Amino acid sequence: MQTISLKRGLIAVVLIVTTAALAVGFSINVISQVSQYKNSMVARVSSYAKIVAGNATESVALNDNNDESQRLAPLSHSKFVQHVHIYRVDPGSGELSFFSSYNKEGLAPIPAKFSKVEQLTTPNIKDAYIEVSEPIILDNSVIGYVYLRGATSEVRLFMWRAIAIAVGVFLITLIACWLITLQLRQRISRPLDRIVDIASQIARDKNYTLRVPDSTIAEFNDLAQSLNIMLERIQHQITRQQRAEREASQLNAELEQQVTQRTKALRESNQELLATLEQLHQYQGQLVESEKMASLGDMVAGIAHEVNTPIGLSVTASTLLQDKLAVMQEKFDEKRISTNEFARFLDDCGENLAIIYRNLNRAAELVTSFKQVAVDQSSEIDRTIEIRTFMHDVLTSVKPRRLDHEKFPINVHCPEQLSVTTKPGPLNQILINLIINSMIHGFDGKESGTIDINFEMVGSELEITYRDDGNGVPFDIRRKIFDPFVTTKRGSGGSGLGLHLVYNLVTQVLGGNIHFFSEEKHGVEFIVRFPVTVIKTSNR
Incomplete structure (x- = not known):
């Protein structure tokens, strides 16, 4: 300028x-x-x-x-x-x-x-x-x-x-006029030059102890007094600032020492927390595996109960047939067999053999289904499955458990002959855990209820909608329903890992997502969606 x-x-x-x-x-x-x-x-x-x-x-x-x-x-x-x-x-x-x-x-x-x-x-x-x-x-x-x-x-x-x-x-x-102006200029410029010189010296040397001398001109004298007051205040402020800086420097030194001590203590605490967290992850993994094994053990117990029924009937029929055969053998040795008795013996043999055949065949089917389910539970390899057949095997493994299928029916809705390629093991565990969750929590204290499982293709993804009309989920745990160790059956056999396992299987193993909706006293709804490869779909 x-x-x-x-x-x-x-x-x-x-x-x-x-x-x-x-x-x-x-x-x-x-x-x-x-x-x-x-x-x-x-x-x-x-x-x-x-x-x-x-x-x-x-x-x-x-x-x-x-x-x-x-x-x-x-x-x-x-x-x-x-x-x-x-x-x-x-x-x-x-x-x-x-x-x-x-x-x-x-x-x-x-x-x-x-x-x-x-x-x-x-x-x-x-x-x-x-x-x-x-x-x-x-x-x-x-x-x-x-x-x-x-x-x-x-x-x-x-x-x-x-x-x-x-x-x-x-x-x-x-x-x-020029001469008078020169004289006036000197009278005005002389005190002004002194003010400028002092201001320049203060700006150059930062010496705020300097003061402007008094002037015979009233205006310049007022200006000099104002500048002197300002310089005095600046000097006072600088003194306070220097004192504050010394105190701040001392405080910073003490603070750095405290920070160093706290950092060291925090580092040690973090190491302890990391070690504890690692142990917790190990415990969590062990608990998840325990949950899987508990599920498998529950299934094995159900297998034993379900298979015992047809085998027991077969043993009873075979024992009865053996007794009748011993009687007929005795009468044959004594040559006391009549035609009517032999005909009745043949009829009884046919009926008992039919009973034995039907029950042994039923046991073989159960063993085959349980074997497939057990293989699927322990496998994460892609395999082509037909949805209806897959759900038949899953529900067969669930029937021996604590669910009365007459009072609590499970309805499966899916297109006919829908076949997809996916990981059946994780899918099996997801469905079984959802059904068990309904058994333990949804229908607790209820005399009847219904489970609906709907399968539908949405683009290249399989969408599973699981609903029950049970007790629903309390409001305070809805937002953390998939968190580990969240359960309403604490101390009553609930581990709080079932839905956490479901969430991990859907998101990490199947690469999909799961959404949850519920109102207390109005059941729950889970929507699971994950990518699959469709093999064949036909609708009648």
């Missing part, structure tokens, strides 16, 4: 203002003097014309132009009068005629002004002369006119003289 010197600016402003004021004043004065001089000249020429007209009245009335020429001769002593014409009005025709004249020596005569005498009753000023006409009146009648022309050289001379005087006074006044 361009800066301006106060000293030069002050001189320039004073000189400009003074010059403008003097120029305007002297111009007005010169113009006024010239105007006054012109007015006096007009009065002068009018006076000459009236005098000449009064003197010429008698000569014009008597028509004596010789006498009038002698009267005009003394005008040669006047430097002002150049030409004088006297015109006579003819009494008969009223026309003007030349009567007498005066021409200054050295000047050529001028033409008569017959046509202008009436217009020149008011003086007319030209560049080189001023002219006027005056009527010659006798008994209230105009008997002639006087035309007088005077020189204006005196006006020009007076004007130039006035201008010269004005310029001289102007220059003298301007020089005096």
